[in-house]
Amino acid sequence: xxxxxxxxxxxxxxxxxxxxxxxxxxxxxxxxxxxxxxxxxxxxxxxxxxxxxxxxxxxxxxxxxxxxxxxxxxxxxxxxxxxxxxxxxxxxxxxxxxxxxxxxxxxxxxxxxxxxxxxxxxxxxxxxxxxxxxxxxxxxxxxxxxxxxxxxxxxxxxxxxxxxxxxxxxxxxxxxxxxxxxxxxxxxxxxxxxxxxxxxxxxxxxxxxxxxxxxxxxxxxxxxxxxxxxxxxxxxxxxxxxxxxxxxxxxxxxxxxxxxxxxxxxxxxxxxxxxxxxxxxxxxxxxxxxxxxxxxxxxxxxxxxxxxxxxxxxxxxxxxxxxxxxxxxxxxxxxxxxxxxxxxxxxxxxxxxxxxxxxxxxxxxxxxxxxxxxxxxxxxxxxxxxxxxxxxxxxxxxxxxxxxxxxxxxxxxxxxxxxxxxxxxxxxxxxxxxxxxxxxxxxxxxxxxxxxxxxxxxxxxxxxxxxxxxxxxxxxxxxxxxxxxxxxxxxxxxxxxxxxxxxxxxxxxxxxxxxxxxxxxxxxxxxxxxxxxxxxxxxxxxxxxxxxxxxxxxxxxxxxxxxxxxxxxxxxxxxxxxxxxxxxxxxxxxxxxxxxxxxxxxxxxxxxxxxxxxxxxxxxxxxxxxxxxxxxxxxxxxxxxxxxxxxxxxxxxxxxxxxxxxxxxxxxxxxxxxxxxxxxxxxxxxxxxxxxxxxxxxxxxxxxxxxxxxxxxxxxxxxxxxxxxxxxxxxxxxxxxxxxxxxxxxxxxxxxxxxxxxxxxxxxxxxxxxxxxxxxxxxxxxxxxxxxxxxxxx
Numbered sequence: 001x002x003x004x005x006x007x008x009x010x011x012x013x014x015x016x017x018x019x020x021x022x023x024x025x026x027x028x029x030x031x032x033x034x035x036x037x038x039x040x041x042x043x044x045x046x047x048x049x050x051x052x053x054x055x056x057x058x059x060x061x062x063x064x065x066x067x068x069x070x071x072x073x074x075x076x077x078x079x080x081x082x083x084x085x086x087x088x089x090x091x092x093x094x095x096x097x098x099x100x101x102x103x104x105x106x107x108x109x110x111x112x113x114x115x116x117x118x119x120x121x122x123x124x125x126x127x128x129x130x131x132x133x134x135x136x137x138x139x140x141x142x143x144x145x146x147x148x149x150x151x152x153x154x155x156x157x158x159x160x161x162x163x164x165x166x167x168x169x170x171x172x173x174x175x176x177x178x179x180x181x182x183x184x185x186x187x188x189x190x191x192x193x194x195x196x197x198x199x200x201x202x203x204x205x206x207x208x209x210x211x212x213x214x215x216x217x218x219x220x221x222x223x224x225x226x227x228x229x230x231x232x233x234x235x236x237x238x239x240x241x242x243x244x245x246x247x248x249x250x251x252x253x254x255x256x257x258x259x260x261x262x263x264x265x266x267x268x269x270x271x272x273x274x275x276x277x278x279x280x281x282x283x284x285x286x287x288x289x290x291x292x293x294x295x296x297x298x299x300x301x302x303x304x305x306x307x308x309x310x311x312x313x314x315x316x317x318x319x320x321x322x323x324x325x326x327x328x329x330x331x332x333x334x335x336x337x338x339x340x341x342x343x344x345x346x347x348x349x350x351x352x353x354x355x356x357x358x359x360x361x362x363x364x365x366x367x368x369x370x371x372x373x374x375x376x377x378x379x380x381x382x383x384x385x386x387x388x389x390x391x392x393x394x395x396x397x398x399x400x401x402x403x404x405x406x407x408x409x410x411x412x413x414x415x416x417x418x419x420x421x422x423x424x425x426x427x428x429x430x431x432x433x434x435x436x437x438x439x440x441x442x443x444x445x446x447x448x449x450x451x452x453x454x455x456x457x458x459x460x461x462x463x464x465x466x467x468x469x470x471x472x473x474x475x476x477x478x479x480x481x482x483x484x485x486x487x488x489x490x491x492x493x494x495x496x497x498x499x500x501x502x503x504x505x506x507x508x509x510x511x512x513x514x515x516x517x518x519x520x521x522x523x524x525x526x527x528x529x530x531x532x533x534x535x536x537x538x539x540x541x542x543x544x545x546x547x548x549x550x551x552x553x554x555x556x557x558x559x560x561x562x563x564x565x566x567x568x569x570x571x572x573x574x575x576x577x578x579x580x581x582x583x584x585x586x587x588x589x590x591x592x593x594x595x596x597x598x599x600x601x602x603x604x605x606x607x608x609x610x611x612x613x614x615x616x617x618x619x620x621x622x623x624x625x626x627x628x629x630x631x632x633x634x635x636x637x638x639x640x641x642x643x644x645x646x647x648x649x650x651x652x653x654x655x656x657x658x659x660x661x662x663x664x665x666x667x668x669x670x671x672x673x674x675x676x677x678x679x680x681x682x683x684x685x686x687x688x689x690x691x692x693x694x695x696x697x698x699x700x701x702x703x704x705x706x707x708x709x710x711x712x713x714x715x716x717x718x719x720x721x722x723x724x725x726x727x728x729x730x731x732x733x734x735x736x737x738x739x740x741x742x743x744x745x746x747x748x749x750x751x752x753x754x755x756x757x758x759x760x761x762x763x764x765x766x767x768x769x770x771x772x773x774x775x776x777x778x779x780x781x782x783x784x785x786x787x788x789x790x791x792x793x794x
Contacts, residue, residue, distance in 0.1 A: 128165045132158040136190060139197075146447045148197040155194035162186040188214040188221050195227045200447065202403070204234030222248050222272035229282065238290035245286060248272060249279045278489075285438050292396050303359050312356065313363040315349070318342055319386075320368055323379045343382040350389035357394040365390065366397070370404035377415045381422045384412070388425040391432060398433045402442040410448045413456060420471065427460075427477035434484040444485065444495050454500030457482065461510040472517060472529050479514065479532035482507070486539035493543040504540065504551035508559070511537060515562040515586075530566070530582055534589040541592040556597045563590050564607035571616065580619065587616070587623035594630040601635075610638055614646045622664045625655055629667035632674050640675045647685065653694045656718075665698070669717030676724035683725050687734070695721055696738040703743035715747045716756030719763040726766035736773040745782040748789075761786050 139154030163186065191214035198207035211228030214221050225244045232241035251272045303309040319342040326335045349356050360366075369375060369383050387408070391397045401408075412418070412426050433439035443449055457478050460470050482502070486492040496502050514533040537559065540548050552559075563586050570579040604610060610631065616624040631639055643650065655668035676682055686692070695718055702715050722740060726732040735741075744767065748760040764782055768774040777783055 128161055132161045132187070132190070135161070136187075136193070139193060143193070143197055146200075148200050151197045152194055155190055155197065159186055159190050159194070162190075186213075186217055188218040188224060191217070192221065192223045192227055195224070195231070199227060199230055199234070202234065204231045207231035208235065220251070220270050222251050222270070222274065225251075226274065226282075229286070233286050233289065236289075236293060238286055238293065241286050242283065242290070245279060245283045248274065249276070249283065252276050252279055275490075281437055285441075289399065289438075292399070299358055299362065303355075303362060308355070308359045309363050312349075312359040312365070315342075315346060316360070316363060316365045316368050319346060320374055323374055323382070327376075327378065339379075339382050343386055346386045347389045350386065354393050357390050357397055360390050361394070361397050361400050366400050366404055370401075370408055372407055375407060375411050377411060380411050380415050381419060384408075384422055384425040384429065388428045388432075391429055395436050398436040399438045401429070401433060402439055405439075405442050406446055406448045409446065409453065413448075413452055420474075423460075424471065424474055424477075427474045427481075431477035431480040431484075434481055434488070437488070440484060440488045444489065444491075450499055451501040454496075454502045457500070458502050458506060458510070461507070461514075475514060476529040476532050479529070479536045483532060483535040483539045486536070486543065492539070493545045493548060497545070497547065504545075504548045505554060507536075508540065508551050508555040512555070512558045512562040515559070516566050531585050534585040537589050538592050541589075541595065552593070553597055556593065557600055557603065560590065560593060560600065560603050561607075563593075564603070564609060564612075567612065568607065571612075571619075583616070584620055584623055587613075587620055587627060591623065591627050591630055594627065598634045599631055604631075604635065604638070610635070610642045611646075614642055614650065617646075617650050621651055621655055622658075625664060625671060626667045629670045632670060636674050639671065640678055643671075643675050644678075644682075653689065653691065656694050656698060659701070666714040666717055669698075669714060669721055673717055673720040673724060676721060680728065683727070683731065686725065687731070692725060692731075692735055692738055695725070696735065696740045696743075699740055699743040699747065703746045712751060712753055712756050715751065716753065716759045719744065719747070719756070719760040722763040723759065723766050726763065726769070729769045732767050732769045732773060736767055736770050736776070741767055741773050741776045742780065745777060745780045745785070748782070749785060757789055761789060 135154045135158035139151045139158065142148070142151035142154060191210040195207040195210035195214070198204070198210065208228050208231035211224045211231060214224035215228070218224070225248050229241040229244035229248070232238070232244065251270070252274060253276065255271055256276065319339075322335075322339045322342050326339055329335055346360075350360060366387070369386065375383050387401070391401055408429075412422075415422070418426075430443070434443060460474055460478050482496060486496055489495075496507075497504060511533050514529055517529055541552060543549075567583055567586050570583055599609070610628070613624045613627050613631075628639055652668060652672055655664060656672065658664050658668070672686075676686060698714070698718050699722070702711050702718070722735060722744065726735055741764075744760055744764050748757060748764060751757045751760060764777060764786060768777055
């Protein structure tokens with residue numbers, strides 16, 4: 001028996017040694033440790049003629065030396081050649097798992113041999129991808145340089161490499177790829193990249209074809225569907241465009257739903273790369289253009305029927321002839337007068353009625369006047385006023401202008417010292433155009449609107465026009481343009497700061513002076529200048545970009561100084577609607593600035609800001625109370641003390657009961673709670689004005705809804721007001737009799753925010769000073785609720 005056991009033990013030891021040797025050699029093979037002789041043998045064996053005689057092959061195999069694995073201590077190469085199996089890693093998904101199992105087996109046996117990571121096998125498919133990527137990167141560089149034709153050539157070369165790959169010359173790679181074929185499908189992004197280049201060149205048909213090919217490769221490619229929709233839109237095939245946008249919308253909806261459900265689900269649902277707001281914006285634009293097309297067809301028929309189209313076509317043709325004649329004839333006053341006369345006639349007609357602007361568009365007026373043969377540096381002074389009038393009141397004309405935007409801006413920037421009339425027309429075209437989403441999008445994506453354009457805009461804002469005439473009207477248009485672009489999209493601030501190279505500090509440095517430039521008369525121009533300056537500041541304050549935030553801190557004091565200097569000059573001596581509108585905009589801008597940086601103590605006293613805000617509660621209640629609520633954070637004592645002197649004119653009850661969803665009631669409750677903290681005298685004064693009834697009214701109104709949602713902060717601030725009012729038992733009794741207990745418990749159960757829960761819980765606890773209120777709270781399970789929330793809200 002002992003001999004048998006000893007024999008078995010010896011066999012197990014021999015087997016263990018075999019396994020170790022086998023494992024070591026396999027790791028060397030997977031690590032690429034194959035000699036030139038072994039490789040030559042592999043090539044010879046794999047490329048030999050398959051039709052050779054089987055017996056001969058078998059005889060050759062018999063004559064070959066048998067495979068002998070080395071012993072455990074062996075470090076030399078194998079006598080028999082082997083293939084480099086590490087080259088299979090790119091196509092064998094199980095290779096890594098197999099290697100891991102081998103490594104674990106060696107570790108279990110206590111092996112101290114170093115494990116080598118296998119090198120990735122370069123297949124013929126890999127070579128194809130590497131070659132294609134070189135062309136892709138070259139295409140991307142050309143695209144960034146706006147050389148779209150060159151980019152298309154490179155993307156096409158990359159696609160052709162996939163579709164018609166070069167013949168592989170390495171016999172080993174040919175054999176391995178024949179034995180284990182790898183997929184070399186065209187990358188969908190090559191088609192979408194080339195499609196984008198086609199879109200930039202307005203070659204919509206080719207863009208649609210490329211996106212369709214991308215969808216065949218990857219049906220979940222949202223980028224392909226999005227760009228195909230843009231292509232269909234350019235071809236005016238709106239029904240097809242809408243189908244693609246709806247598919248993208250479903251992808252975005254699915255992704256957002258998965259993200260909300262569980263962050264781990266995001267991997268299962270592909271990120272479309274766009275937001276729901278962006279999809280809705282594109283869908284709205286396409287649907288609007290679709291409706292415009294139908295209306296345009298009907299309008300064109302009517303205009304042709306009454307001859308309006310023919311008349312406008314004749315006027316435009318006459319204008320074009322005068323421009324061409326001027327280019328061919330020597331300069332003279334007579335030639336110039338004829339062009340001016342033709343231009344002025346068109347301007348007057350376009351001003352008369354919007355139907356004339358429609359006729360201008362339908363007769364091809366934009367194409368005739370804005371093509372490179374007609375719109376030049378010498379004719380721009382006559383053409384732009386016509387375009388400004390044509391686009392001023394008709395949205396369809398602004399969308400039509402998008403096709404010619406690049407050439408128009410290029411010509412404008414190339415014109416040396418244009419007259420005031422031309423600059424004013426160009427500024428009006430841009431500022432009115434960006435009110436239309438399609439125009440704003442075209443301006444953001446324009447290839448020619450860059451640093452030069454940014455310097456052009458900033459020069460007029462800063463008054464550094466190098467001899468070029470300017471006016472407050474032009475400045476107003478420039479501010480409107482910047483404010484709209486920064487608010488249009490999340491990337492708006494980056495477009496202004498990076499693409500247009502308008503630095504935030506230089507922009508903000510120009511704004512204090514424009515805030516103070518106004519007239520008390522009903523002058524629409526100066527009002528617009530102040531309003532648009534405010535909107536521009538609002539857009540900057542609304543961004544999270546750190547450079548804008550830093551610039552706001554730098555110019556915080558001069559901006560606020562200008563705002564309050566203007567408010568004091570407008571109020572209270574002037575009560576016109578113009579002044580009221582300006583004050584409203586200025587207060588809103590002040591509120592937005594307080595959101596970014598705290599109020600400056602010196603400015604508070606210099607301009608008597610708190611007292612002025614309290615006074616303005618009678619005329620601008622919503623904006624004023626919101627500013628006071630912001631000031632509470634750092635100046636609570638100053639605000640509440642100032643309210644004491646003006647309390648008889650403050651419309652606090654009407655503000656508390658205001659159902660508008662703009663945050664007015666929340667701000668009013670916040671200010672009221674801070675004031676009530678001042679002691680029993682203030683609480684008694686509030687009760688005398690029927691303030692308790694107003695608070696309970698709001699509680700009952702809030703408790704009637706299914707969910708608090710936007711009103712949750714209001715509920716928390718009202719709860720804090722109740723808590724301050726119920727510090728005395730007699731006031732707690734009064735509030736309970738007014739039915740404050742039940743809605744408080746209901747709102748406490750519905751609230752989600754800890755701060756809101758804490759305020760409502762304090763209010764409930766103080767009401768419980770009254771025995772009847774305590775009994776009702778117990779009936780409603782309010783005591784248990786407060787106990788369960790205790791650790792969370794304390």
